[in-house]
Amino acid sequence: MYVAAKGGEEAIAAAHSWLAEERRGRGALLDVDQIASQLALVVARVMSEGSLYDPELAALALRQARGDLIEAVFLIRAYRTTLPRLGASRPIDTGAMACDRRVSATFKDIPGGQVLGPTFDYTHRLIDFAEAAGADPAALAEAAPPLRPRVSDHLGREGLLRDEPRGDTSPPDLTREPLALPACRALRLQALARADEGFLLGLAYSTQRGYGRTHAFVGELRLGAVEVEIDLPELGFSVAFAEISVTECETVNQFTGSKTEPPQFTRGYGLTLGACERKAISMSLVDRALQWRELGEDFVGAPAQDEEFVLAHADNIQATGFLEHIKLPHYVDFQAELELIRRLRRAAAQTREAAE
């Protein structure tokens, strides 16, 4: 009998032991470094959605979660929330990024050149049985990456691309304050950066198919390492305390102008921790769709334009928790419904009999 069973305590303990056994699986225990390096993209996704840059911890969480991505993100989030917030870093300078990859779909050639980097693009999706047999890839020649200024800076100089206001204030922190709507763009981007990749992908795709179309070109997509700096007021200068890998996508979007803005290109922005290219592109499309109000565009009722809808449902930890809670016992409320339905049916039957 599935009861809110007597003996819930023993049942929970037994379930946890079983889980531990299943988790261990067969063969040698996976090394955390192996996971971090060989399954780097899933590790990046856990960092990105967990909002914590720590590849080793993300790898550990993935192993503990048996590869369940959202469960791993959850472990990271629950750990992150116990950490003190010491301060805000300076904005990272992605223009100074040591790029592993950098492509622009808007210009054939750009200063610094196009760099494909370690991409799946143009691979034929054929299962590589040689890799399964353990063949090592040929070694690469290493060269120091040159500086590659951002494509948007070129367009910006001509005034063709809408300038974004810069602010010196620290953005609000959505993990420390309740989300208030309407949200500023910084807060929206923060929510999107933590959002579920699949959810953003679906929304971004919907804009491409006409639900709030934004005519996006990938102005630039870049992936690589940047330094993170923090101001030290006591010393009067900033120091770099970390180097992290990020993916940045800037879309250039057609914009015919509105009552308040002259015709110019506008931008959508996506930034993720680690290599999360699909997410960065999706994020920039959704970010652009959400800007309809600032740009004086029409709200056409598309899901991706709807700030409240997007922000309230993008977080997979919230979503999964609430979705899965329906497997908890609900027999008190179900009993209330049963009693009501039986009563309404009785009343309906009596009415029918009376009519006959």
Next chain:
Amino acid sequence: MTDYNFAYLDEPTKKMIRRAILKGLAVPGYQVPFASREMPMPCGWGTGGVQVTAACLMPKDVLKVIDQGADDTTNAVSIRAFFARVAGVATTTRTAKASIIQTRHRIPETPLREDQILVYQVPIPEPLRFLEPRETETRRMHALEEYGLMHVKLYEDIARHGAIATSYAYPAMVNDRYVFDPSPIPRFDNPKLESPAIQLFGAGREQRIYAIPPHTRVVSLDFEDHPFEASKADGVCALCGAEDSYLDEIVADDAGTRRFQCSDTDWCAERRA
């Protein structure tokens, strides 16, 4: 003890939550936004209640946790074990012995006292949510005390079914001002919302806290010609013979024989003791 602060949350976070609780008590039924933390258990599984309990707990408190009225439900067991571990407080299954009771979906049958706090886990704090999905809109409706939509919904129930077809999470007006969601308790429990105890409601995922101070007027919404009715299954408890307690229905065999027993396990056990 553990490496964590008493009752898991750090003190500044507890202070932030206590402020929200005090505001909630000062404005009964008003949903106070608070910076809900990510807890080491899933959203939707009581994180709001857990944060409120954590902010209220003192080392001398005696904690009782129930889910569906029972102390031995898996999630109640899990939350009780969590606080036993991170706060080291005494726990009990006896309603009368508890100073704080965290609950999901029930109000205990044993009348509560002034020195007790009842903490509800709330999935959707907004009573108007399924009539109007936008938070920006529902907050405005509360501000203007614009509850016509809810009355229309209840009226439509009567027009269609001859009765109000809301059997749990039955909306009520607190202190003649705010319509609030009492969480998914059966409407049988609504009359107990007027209580000498402090009642606190925590919705973690939705980042809201609200409260009913002791001895505050709570009126379940109804119409003069269709008065509110605190209904329950027609049956008696097979264990203690109670006729006036809320009952769980149990399917006893393959032929579909039904049996009832008290949902409040402590109350039932006390009656049999």
